[in-house]
Amino acid sequence: MAEAFMAAEMAEQPDVLRRLAARRPEIAAAINSLVPESPVGVVMVARGSSDYAAIYGRYVIEAACLRPVALAAPSLHTLYNVQSNHDGYLAVAVSQSGRTPEIITVLERMAATGARTVAITNATDGPLVEAADVVVSLGAGEERAVPATKTFTASLLAFSLVAEALGDVPWTDDDLDALPAQVQEVIDDPEPAERVAAAIHDANGLVSVGRGFLFPVALEAALKLKEINSLLAEGFSAADLRHGPVAIVQRDFPVLAFYSPGPAQADMEALIEMLRKEHGAHVFTATNSRDVDLPLPEGTCEALSPIPAAVRAQQVAYALAMLRGVNPDAPPHLSKVTATR
Amino acid sequence: MAEAFMAAEMAEQPDVLRRLAARRPEIAAAINSLVPESPVGVVMVARGSSDYAAIYGRYVIEAACLRPVALAAPSLHTLYNVQSNHDGYLAVAVSQSGRTPEIITVLERMAATGARTVAITNATDGPLVEAADVVVSLGAGEERAVPATKTFTASLLAFSLVAEALGDVPWTDDDLDALPAQVQEVIDDPEPAERVAAAIHDANGLVSVGRGFLFPVALEAALKLKEINSLLAEGFSAADLRHGPVAIVQRDFPVLAFYSPGPAQADMEALIEMLRKEHGAHVFTATNSRDVDLPLPEGTCEALSPIPAAVRAQQVAYALAMLRGVNPDAPPHLSKVTATR
Numbered sequence: 001m002a003e004a005f006m007a008a009e010m011a012e013q014p015d016v017l018r019r020l021a022a023r024r025p026e027i028a029a030a031i032n033s034l035v036p037e038s039p040v041g042v043v044m045v046a047r048g049s050s051d052y053a054a055i056y057g058r059y060v061i062e063a064a065c066l067r068p069v070a071l072a073a074p075s076l077h078t079l080y081n082v083q084s085n086h087d088g089y090l091a092v093a094v095s096q097s098g099r100t101p102e103i104i105t106v107l108e109r110m111a112a113t114g115a116r117t118v119a120i121t122n123a124t125d126g127p128l129v130e131a132a133d134v135v136v137s138l139g140a141g142e143e144r145a146v147p148a149t150k151t152f153t154a155s156l157l158a159f160s161l162v163a164e165a166l167g168d169v170p171w172t173d174d175d176l177d178a179l180p181a182q183v184q185e186v187i188d189d190p191e192p193a194e195r196v197a198a199a200i201h202d203a204n205g206l207v208s209v210g211r212g213f214l215f216p217v218a219l220e221a222a223l224k225l226k227e228i229n230s231l232l233a234e235g236f237s238a239a240d241l242r243h244g245p246v247a248i249v250q251r252d253f254p255v256l257a258f259y260s261p262g263p264a265q266a267d268m269e270a271l272i273e274m275l276r277k278e279h280g281a282h283v284f285t286a287t288n289s290r291d292v293d294l295p296l297p298e299g300t301c302e303a304l305s306p307i308p309a310a311v312r313a314q315q316v317a318y319a320l321a322m323l324r325g326v327n328p329d330a331p332p333h334l335s336k337v338t339a340t341r
Numbered sequence: 342m343a344e345a346f347m348a349a350e351m352a353e354q355p356d357v358l359r360r361l362a363a364r365r366p367e368i369a370a371a372i373n374s375l376v377p378e379s380p381v382g383v384v385m386v387a388r389g390s391s392d393y394a395a396i397y398g399r400y401v402i403e404a405a406c407l408r409p410v411a412l413a414a415p416s417l418h419t420l421y422n423v424q425s426n427h428d429g430y431l432a433v434a435v436s437q438s439g440r441t442p443e444i445i446t447v448l449e450r451m452a453a454t455g456a457r458t459v460a461i462t463n464a465t466d467g468p469l470v471e472a473a474d475v476v477v478s479l480g481a482g483e484e485r486a487v488p489a490t491k492t493f494t495a496s497l498l499a500f501s502l503v504a505e506a507l508g509d510v511p512w513t514d515d516d517l518d519a520l521p522a523q524v525q526e527v528i529d530d531p532e533p534a535e536r537v538a539a540a541i542h543d544a545n546g547l548v549s550v551g552r553g554f555l556f557p558v559a560l561e562a563a564l565k566l567k568e569i570n571s572l573l574a575e576g577f578s579a580a581d582l583r584h585g586p587v588a589i590v591q592r593d594f595p596v597l598a599f600y601s602p603g604p605a606q607a608d609m610e611a612l613i614e615m616l617r618k619e620h621g622a623h624v625f626t627a628t629n630s631r632d633v634d635l636p637l638p639e640g641t642c643e644a645l646s647p648i649p650a651a652v653r654a655q656q657v658a659y660a661l662a663m664l665r666g667v668n669p670d671a672p673p674h675l676s677k678v679t680a681t682r
Contacts, residue, residue, distance in 0.1 A: 048584030243389030
């Protein structure tokens with residue numbers, strides 16, 4: 001079966017998340033020993049899906065450690081040789097393969113200029129594992145489909161666990177313990193995503209949108225639709241969409257909107273109403289209710305909701321590939337390790 | 342004339358830049374007095390075109406002050422009430438109108454948690470001007486077209502001048518002095534952009550790409566094409582494009598590629614060759630030569646090249662609007678001040 005890898009790897013996610021969550025004490029101990037007191041700032045280093053996991057990380061880690069979090073501009077280090085001072089900083093690199101040259105180079109340079117370093121990776125050896133002070137291993141097993149699925153949701157959970165080690169987080173132990181079963185609930189219910197895929201089957205383009213904790217899911221949904229289906233899908237925060245890009249949303253244009261009950265909900269609902277009434281958009285909502293296009297599990301708290309929501313996004317991209325007769329495991333021109341410098 | 346404002350405001354750019362550059366000593370004195378020694382980090386607050394100016398700012402300011410620069414996630418402050426500690430930080434807000442509520446709220450909260458604050462704005466009064474310790478006024482005069490043009494390039498130059506005050510920069514006084522005439526040279530030569538607009542007249546989508554200092558120009562080019570022409574245009578860094586999104590670039594797909602002689606050139610040239618040979622893309626290059634689709638002035642250094650390159654991007658979006666019979670001054674559903682919170 002052409003679609004064997006991606007579907008199988010999506011199905012493994014509850015187990016991967018359960019195994020990773022069970023390692024909370026070990027991860028907390030390693031982070032606490034590396035960062036005994038709050039850093040002066042945090043920098044993230046990533047590309048692709050891992051970059052979107054890092055955007056989730058920037059929210060949960062800034063909320064926990066109460067210091068500004070930056071996403072690194074790798075070219076400053078790899079091309080322009082800027083020797084920024086990272087004294088007092090924590091640097092976190094994310095790479096499922098652990099083998100993207102620019103990610104390793106940037107983390108090494110941050111370490112050389114004073115940062116304590118963490119790597120979130122599915123690799124168990126190799127250059128990124130060797131470069132980092134602390135390795136948060138995803139333990140997701142080999143991922144053979146080019147589109148990252150289980151390593152993406154595991155990276156989100158890894159950030160949640162790192163955040164827990166750094167300070168207060170907006171979820172409880174019970175919320176975290178419930179997560180694998182909630183992801184299983186989504187995986188056992190693929191029909192909503194198949195209906196959305198059928199509705200966008202002929203679309204030329206799509207917008208996905210979220211805000212706050214769900215913003216990186218909007219980015220990841222668009223990336224999956226781009227890389228698997230060659231669909232012109234762009235992800236936005238609700239606020240950025242309003243600042244100009246909303247002009248692309250015309251009558252019947254498809255929009256995927258991700259939100260959960262919480263502080264970002266009112267802004268998302270106002271945006272959805274505006275897109276429907278003023279633009280005539282076809283908005284598909286993903287939220288924690290059974291009565292929406294893409295139901296998310298009821299009871300998932302907003303800050304952990306990106307994990308089941310990302311699985312919904314995977315399902316839509318996968319179902320669209322099945323409808324269009326595309327092999328999701330190996331999109332043309334892409335490879336599993338992207339050797340950017 | 343429907344197109345009166347945008348064209349007139351584009352034409353004003355050399356004068357706006359000349360006037361702003363003449364205020365270098367005053368701006369340097371204000372920044373040096375606010376930040377007598379290097380901050381522990383810098384945070385930027387912006388949305389829309391101003392956010393892309395801030396991405397340019399993150400490169401030049403990190404290169405000058407040698408401390409990590411972060412782009413703020415406004416919702417952490419406006420929705421989630423995260424009280425990050427900004428002791429020792431410099432916060433820079435960018436807003437052409439000076440009236441976007443979330444930008445003001447975030448800067449005020451950063452000030453309240455320890456940051457020294459700078460506002461880059463075209464406003465001369467109002468809440469952002471009142472909130473900031475130092476105001477770098479763009480002095481661009483009223484901008485009436487909804488798409489930002491002269492305030493965008495003035496914001497880029499403002500960041501260059503702030504960077505000069507903070508440390509060493511990768512350009513000379515002569516490079517800066519030559520800039521207004523170089524922008525005039527682009528404005529006096531609209532035909533290349535008109536030819537590109539004619540070639541992409543019927544396109545359903547487009548990718549724009551740059552790397553390093555020119556990356557924000559790729560983002561801004563795509564935003565202009567989205568907001569003025571409702572074109573599904575997405576901007577990428579060369580490295581991010583390779584990590585998956587490149588799958589949308591199929592045979593004859595239009596790509597705008599921005600680069601200048603310098604450290605990012607080899608990576609951009611390799612990408613362009615790959616897009617042409619492996620994807621069959623129709624790549625339009627904007628670089629400092631007369632023999633390319635969108636010539637940039639010869640002699641502009643890479644780190645200042647985003648300013649004339651942004652004018653090339655404006656010309657393409659404007660020429661496409663003329664071809665398609667769209668009024669660029671007032672795209673449907675958009676207004677000059679976007680009231681996000």
